Amino acid sequence: MENFPRSQFKVIIFDCDGVMFDSRQANIVYYNTILNHFGKPLLTNGDIEVVHMATAEEAVNYLFKDDPRLSEAQKFRQQLDYQKLIPLMKMEPFLKEVLSNLKENHFYLAIATNRTNTIHSVLTTFELEKFFDLVISSLDVERPKPYPEIIFKILSYFKVKASEAVYIGDSIIDYETARKAQVFFVSYKNQKLKGDYHISDFRELLPLLQSNLKPRH
Known part of the structure; x- marks a missing residue:
């Protein structure tokens, strides 16, 4: 995949279940x-x-x-x-390719998941650990999603504004978390879910990030 113009975003945050994996x-x-x-x-x-x-x-x-x-x-x-x-978990198509390209384009990558300690075993098994700069699970916060604490920790770690982060999720809990944290929300494979934008394929993410995004919520 080719490099693309610098985006307004600095941090791309992924949910795990239903986004990175069909679990x-x-x-x-x-x-x-x-x-x-x-x-x-x-x-x-x-x-x-x-x-x-x-x-x-x-x-x-x-x-x-x-x-x-x-x-x-x-x-x-x-x-x-x-x-x-x-x-039994199935990695979503094109995930590795997109993660690799995001890293090449100097985005910070993070995970915000309601999984507990299993998230690290999952990443190791599928050889994905190398792509992520930060992984926050429900064990790392006092109040897991839909409370925004998990997103706030990520923003604080990278010292970025909410407007410089995107959260990719697939559930109403993910949407509520993003809305409360005031970050952009991209709904993955769920057209019924409210969101700033919707994608059904990870290959749609790269062109989306280089466009002039404006929040819709």
Whole structure:
């Protein structure tokens, strides 16, 4: 890919699940393993939508609401080896090529995810660690998404203004996080989601960043 003119942006922030990876199947297996262990019904379609956006702790709290075994379920969750599920994750097409080109064009790259410690195993497995200057998970903030703290930490680290950052997400939680932090929001593969801009392919990101973007929210 060719270099392009300098953008108004300095930091590009990625969500993980649903943006960098299709991790739905891995998450389904993960939470069904917990539910099955405690003899509870497996995930419904509605459950899948909820847990896919939540932190692991929030997801188990939701699945075991009013269940006296909640504390046991949280402990069981922490003992599970997510590493075995990583092969079920599918990296989005053209992700590596775009990350490489962004680095060549001197953008700072960061991740803001509601994943916990599993994010580092995922990046290592798919050989993506080298592309990112900063990774912030739900373990690194007091209040995870949709609170904007995770974005504020990234802005502070790079010493940039909100107007110099773009957040790429796929869920209402991502949108709310971006809006509260007042950064540009690019919706990935979700036309129903409000956003400053929408893309369905990572190859659309590079031309978008070099254009004269104006917020739509």
